[in-house]
Amino acid sequence: MNGRIAIAIALVALAGALVFAARPHDITADERIDQITTELRCPVCQGLSVKDSTSETARQIRDLVAQRVREGRSNAEIQAEFRAAYGDWIFLSPPVASWSGLIWLVPIFALVAGLVLVTGRLRTIDAPRPAEPSATQVAALRERVAREEAAEG
Amino acid sequence: MSAGDLGAAALRAALFLSLWGTGASIYAAWQRDARALASARIAAAIGFGLVVIAALSMMFALATHDFSILYVAENNARETPLFYSVISLWAALEGSILLWTAILAGATAFIAFRGTRAIPRLATTALAVMFAMLTFFLLLITTPAADPFARLALAPENGNGPNALLQNHPLMALHPPLLYLGYVLTSVPFAYAIASLILGEGGDRWLVATRRFALISWALLGVGIVAGAWWSYAVLGWGGYWAWDPVENAAIMPWLTSTAYLHSVMVEEKRSLLRTWNLALVVATFALTILGTFLTRSGVVNSVHSFSLSAIGPLLLGYLVAILVLSVGLLLWRSARLRDAGPIGAPLSREAIFLFQNVLFMAATLTVLLGTLYPLVAEAISGAQLSIGGPYFDRVEIPLALALLFLMGVGPQLPWHGASRATLERQFTAPIVAAAIGAIAALVTGTTALAAVLTYALGAFVIATVVQEFARGVRARRTLHGEDALAAFSNLLRRSGRRYGGYVVHVGIVLVALAIATSQARTVDAEQTLAPGETLAVAGYTVRLDAIRPVSEPQRDSIVADLSVTGNGASDHLRPALVLYPNSAAAIGSPGIGAGLRDDLYTILAAYDQRTFSWATIRMRVIPGVSWLWLGGAVVGIGALIAALPAPRRRAVRMPVAEVAVSAK
């Protein structure tokens, strides 16, 4: 009973912590700039984001994004401006509503297919109460213990 | 005879021996001929020696700057220091394949002598497979496709020097060899698996024989990947350790399937189930290493590692296709014999957890594979260019990793066949409490991102289960053998190394997960243009630019920024630089890193006044927790070592009948 109370309290505390972490909060301009530049690909680097790159081009893009944020444009508008110039290539994560967005289906499909295959191979058990072991069962148990310990070592 | 001639001749002789060995071992397995096996053994031993001689000859040619050899002219210069000259063996395509071949030849020789003594027919067939693969690689390096000893008609006065990125940091000595060892050693379980399928064996002998190889290759691959992350962090200078670059992806895919394999293999050992699946996993792991090699060297993907385009691309693709056709064909042919007898087990059993874990790993691998290949496909078909990078992979892989962390805590706590409610309560009360404590600890340290809080909670969960297991094991040994706590602990590691070494590995993984979560959630950046004497403040640290000065060395010129960092109890002098090598048009950023247990101070010299050195643009990144990543990698390596070491010989254990009756409940 003590154990169950402990588990209950722990789960409540855990849930509380997670809800606190996931709470929506007002996003600052700097955070918006970070959000946008993390998803933009630096045109002159090997796969780096505009946020991470120290190249001059990346710096100029960051300036442009900062200016657009100050002007009050939305994330979608800023992204559209870059898409018009560079195409979908400039986004490090394919936009969901596009041909390349199909790639988001891959993990979902893999998980679902895998879970279906696996759960098909499982069954439930009913656990009968074990009886006292007989002498032969004990001998067999001893042997098995010795064998398993050898296999594990 | 020069080193180049010696090396080239050695390789060609090795090729001949490898062909001989293939034929001899096939005949030996088929006709059970001992003499043929003996000749195959000799071929393996001498062949290995010859390839090693070839590799040493190349190192010698690099060290002595023999520019009549094309490879040396392209990857070495007179100014290159001796250390980097020697490790330039693996700086570019041809040398890398030579290193790969040397390791493969070594593995072949090992199987020829140790393997065939243990289980003659199976191992001899596996030997034939190894020889066949070795022949392919020797063909690559003795033909114009990738011949490292190709000659130049006119030797230039000075060579190009190694790629600038590859001579900037001593880690280059460690990262490729570790990774290649991991890659190549996956071919041993593969060879045994193929042999088992060819011979139509229904049993698990191939599995037991290659258990240690699989574990060692997994460990080397994992440590090699962490070494690569460290290199990316310390050398590439962008402030991160993993960019989901195609070549990074190529390395992590076989590691993921290999991890899945290490676990589902336990199900087969315990319950003789999942035979076809385990064979498929071994094949997949090996095929992914070849795919990785193909992606890295064929030039079809642009990446930090891109080697130049060469004829090797189609050859590697052909090799990969041949392997897949052979393996899948064999699997389909023999699958009837390998079918499982019945259902696996209950949903809340260790087998089931291992199965779910496998599903998650396969989803993770498939995501990385298709995410890496999708841009290629899209462009080849429609000409449209698109990018799939960090943000996509992070969004998919992080939830999968969190689910895996959870299973990592649950799996070892559940018994085989199924668990009762009493078992569940007994096993999980403490870990759940630990999880809550972990989540609160995260919030207290200021880590408030949801994924990070979850990581802390699940990490605490796993650590609690590991502590529980060790406590139980120590208690059991004290009761059974009367040992004191310390002796019991060390004996657990020595005698049940697989199990408890595995737990140590899990602890290492938790450290890695915490490092990633913390660094991703709480890294702060600041960038400013400073004149000497001015400061920049970020996250409680203050950076002062002391000076900007040029530094000249024989092989490179650098501009160094001298920085003093204070605050939060730290006092460091960091020297980020921009390094210019003569063979490179652009300067390489070299970060100045102040490593610490709590935070890393990562400084970058982004730009500077080229005329009068009157200003410099400094970027300072405070990265908490990243040191735990290297620590975690080391713990994983230690755990794997504990698991791989054989147990010492022991005397029989006597157990009185009454005690057996009690413990059977």
Added chain:
Amino acid sequence: MLARVVRIAVVVALLALTVTLALAFRRDPHDIKTGTVLKPAPTFTLQRLDGSGEVSLADLSGKVVVVNFFASWCLPCTQENPALVRVYERYRGSDVVLLGVNLQESRENGLAYVQRMGMGWATLADDDGRVALSYGVFGPPETFFIGPDGVIAGRHIGPIDEATLVTAIETLRARAVR
């Protein structure tokens, strides 16, 4: 039944993988079709490097405009420069306008480079890089071909040669005549 499905799925997947990888050899890194190609050219007004005034793209409507992005720190730019000079001489005074846009350096550096390389055509300064970003420039050297209708007809990434320049220009001039 399930086993049969799994088998077929595996074989199909492997076939797809092989075909994918084989197809991957077809890529041509210079010819990039996405982005601003076949869209109206973004307008701009930029100052000349020598300070003698400004140039507006809108004023050049009806002409064939070749916009070349360059910089002194860009090695392939020096390699392609002779071709640009020859093409400039060839079409001087006609309805073909060559514009150079200098990227990511001070005006003094840009001007010094222009004078050193004998670039006689109008060279402009894109100080904050906005024009380059609006065109979707990856990095110098990059050349854009704008038709008389104001639409970007094509782009070339990397150093360009005389033949490519002339072919593109003549194609656009033929379109203007029609």
